[in-house]
Amino acid sequence: MNQEIFINKAKASGIIALDLLDYKPCTEIVELDIKDHLFMGMIVKEKEFKESIASVDFSVYNEKAVGIICSTDAIIPPWAYMLLMEKLSPYAVYVDLNSAKAVLLDLWKRRLTYADLKHFKDQKVVVRANADHDSSLYLLAAWLLKPIVKSLMYGEIGLPKVIFKK
Known part of the structure; x- marks a missing residue:
């Protein structure tokens, strides 16, 4: 043989x-679009923005990475991002001012x-x-x-x- x-x-x-x-x-990555919280989808008016943010259940971002975006051509003041971070920090594992794709790449x-x-x-x-x-x-x-x-x-x-x- x-x-x-x-x-x-x-x-x-x-x-x-x-x-x-x-x-x-393997962290789930989601986007939070600021546009949804702007007056007429285009303008940051402090009172309306804060009220809109206050009505959001941020626990949906628990254990997720969040990419904050604005899908409209709006000028967003830095304090608005700070307010969002204050709301997200108890839940999200990572937050960045970027698309979900860019957040994934950064974490990778x-x-x-x-x-x-x-x-x-x-x-x-x-x-x-x-x-x-x-x-x-x-x-x-x-x-x-x-x-x-x-x-x-x-x-x-x-x-x-x-x-x-x-």
Whole structure:
């Protein structure tokens, strides 16, 4: 009986993968549109704005990340954002003056920045390719990994694109 031995060259290469999806935040991210609290949807009138904000049940933002936006071309005074933060702070885990997409990216970058990457030290590392990821995540990954890894690659373990080798 002839037994052929198959060697998994990808596994034998010693390359380990960093998947950026592992660092994607799982916190729900929602947007709060200030437009809904403006007089005629366009003007901040202090009394009306405060009354409108007071009528909101901010507990719906409990354990969520909130991106504050204004979908109209209105000039919003800074105190209005401060008032919203005062109302959101007991509930939201994160608040920013940005879209939900931008908040997700910011939180994702924070998780990656503060991740414990020491198990990649002196390793051959490939950052897995995903066309749906923002390019700035790859930029940050390269920044964080370059000082600690033996070699950095992009793509998949079986066919990586070499970025650098020490």
